[in-house]
Amino acid sequence: MxxxxxxxxxxxxxxxxxxxxxxxxxxxxxxxxxxxxxxxxxxxxxxxxxxxxxxxxxxxxxxxxxxxxxxxxxxxxxxxxxxxxxxxxxxxxxxxxxxxxxxxxxxxxxxxxxxxxxxxxxxxxxxxxxxxxxxxxxxxxxxxxxxxxxxxxxxxxxxxxxxxxxxxxxTVVDALERNRTVARRKTTVLDDHGLTAGQYLLMTAHRQENVDDPDRFRALLDGAARAGQEHGLDVVYPIHPRARERLKEFEIDVPAPVRTIEPQDYLDFVRLLSASAAVLTDSGGVQEEACVLGVPCVTMRDNTERPETTDVGANRLSSCDSDRIRRAVTEMLNADGGWENPYxxxxxxxxxxxxxxxxxxxxxxxx
The missing domain is CATH 3.40.50.2000 (Glycogen Phosphorylase B;)
Incomplete structure (x- = not known):
């Protein structure tokens, strides 16, 4: 038994x-x-x-x-x-x-x-x-x-x-405490993609309501690109195969400075996230991880089931509006990152x- x-x-x-x-x-x-x-x-x-x-x-x-x-x-x-x-x-x-x-x-x-x-x-x-x-x-x-x-x-x-x-x-805290140091020591993901810690934005977007709607997907990409341009930062987007298929289906051109890379394994993603200047995401889990790691977060959704992250100042909701995304990134890059981990x-x-x-x-x- x-x-x-x-x-x-x-x-x-x-x-x-x-x-x-x-x-x-x-x-x-x-x-x-x-x-x-x-x-x-x-x-x-x-x-x-x-x-x-x-x-x-x-x-x-x-x-x-x-x-x-x-x-x-x-x-x-x-x-x-x-x-x-x-x-x-x-x-x-x-x-x-x-x-x-x-x-x-x-x-x-x-x-x-x-x-x-x-x-x-x-x-x-x-x-x-x-x-x-x-x-x-x-x-x-x-x-x-x-x-x-x-x-x-x-x-x-x-x-x-x-x-x-x-x-x-x-338990995300348990996991990150064990793996963030391992990721820093073992992964070469920054070198592999020519990245410098603190000099890029990380982006994740995979939710159906975002990537299955061509208008929302375009606005999301445009907002991320405008944020990157405004701050002179590349936007690194590990793209899920399903989202990549939607780019092709909707004939969406990814605007510079957004660049897509293959999906990352766990340790590589933890390293990418922890070394980023900020993360733009529609993932609930990434909101938590960013909050725990001290990385400013912009959530490209209308709501969040992780309100603790917004309560402590670690996260901003931007919806999928291009200008709101750009403004939210600026706010988070200028914010005091000394929030308390609520998890x-x-x-x-x-x-x-x-x-x-x-x-x-x-x-x-x-x-």
Whole structure:
């Protein structure tokens, strides 16, 4: 019998659950990893297991892409069969992906308890599939691990008992504390792309509402280019294959000084982010990472489920308006970067493990 089964399927889930998986190893907790295959490119997430020094997943369902309902349904059936075989005490899911939704639904209809890491995040925008996923998983979970007091407050306001909620901080801090130094020492990504620390802007853009809308995608690129021109900085854009396909489909020319590069592995991306003058993004995870690393952030969205980053002054919302993006970058480059990290001290993983109904060795197990 397995103590814990982790269900994951995307890069952010691998990154944020890695500290909890590692804590299991260090404290003698038996676990298994179920990979749904939601990200099915080895270049996008397979190498993460190597870089994070994790064993390969025990099961890979290989679901791949597809419409939300089809993808989630296929995951649900596969996870249910594996959980029945493993018979874990607890199933852990993270975040707001279709993998988290499928893992949560499967566990809620079976014997294991369900734990949700990064519970209580809210954008209050139900047009986002992620918002639906995170709300559903929160309401069916037995253990909710909120990264901040604000996240806990959202959950309590929705009628969820405080007895089910533990504020732990965010495991992204655990992950970055372990890997930022490794990235600085091991990667050559700055030299590989002719970059100097502090002399470029980093950009990430992949969300459907941005890259699947040609007008928004053009405005986003134009705003980033104008910001770069105004400050004499290159804009480095590691572009997701899907976004690259949209550039071709919509016949969008990428304006200078924006330059696209291939998607980066985890350590290279951490180095690119930590050495940038500022980051322009539509990713929730990048907002957190930038805040923890002390990198000014501009979020090219209308809302954020990480309001703590804007509360402490680490982040500005710009929507996808070209001029607002340009102005927000200027504001963040001129801002005082001495904000306080709202996401904890880097011990979230151990807090999570000790709150679960599993036997945890008080001393680390040397294996």
């Amino acid at each position: 397995t103590d814990i089964a982790f269900v994951l399927g995307t890069r952010p889930e691998i990154i944020k659950l890695a500290p909890v998986i590692r804590a299991c190893e260090q404290h003698g907790v038996e676990y298994a990893v179920i990979h749904t295959g939601q990200h099915y490119s080895d270049n996008l997430d397979g190498v993460f297991f190597d870089q994070l020094e994790l064993a390969e997943p025990d099961v890979n369902l290989g679901v791949g892409s597809g419409p939300h309902g089809e993808q989630t349904g296929e995951m649900l059936g596969g996870i249910e069969r594996v959980v029945e075989d493993l018979d874990p005490d607890v199933v852990i899911v993270q975040g707001d992906t279709n993998s988290a939704l499928a893992g949560g639904l499967a566990a809620s209809k079976m014997d294991p308890k369900l734990a949700h890491v990064e519970a209580g995040l809210r954008s209050f925008d139900r047009s986002m599939p992620e918002e639906t996923n995170r709300v559903i998983v929160d309401h069916i979970a037995d253990y909710l691990f909120a990264p901040t007091e604000k996240s806990k407050w959202y959950l309590v306001r929705e009628g969820i008992s405080e007895l089910r909620i533990t504020v732990t901080g965010n 904890g001290d880097g011990d979230a993983a151990v807090q999570i493990l000790r709150a679960l109904p599993v036997s945890v060795e008080t001393e680390e197990v040397i294996r």
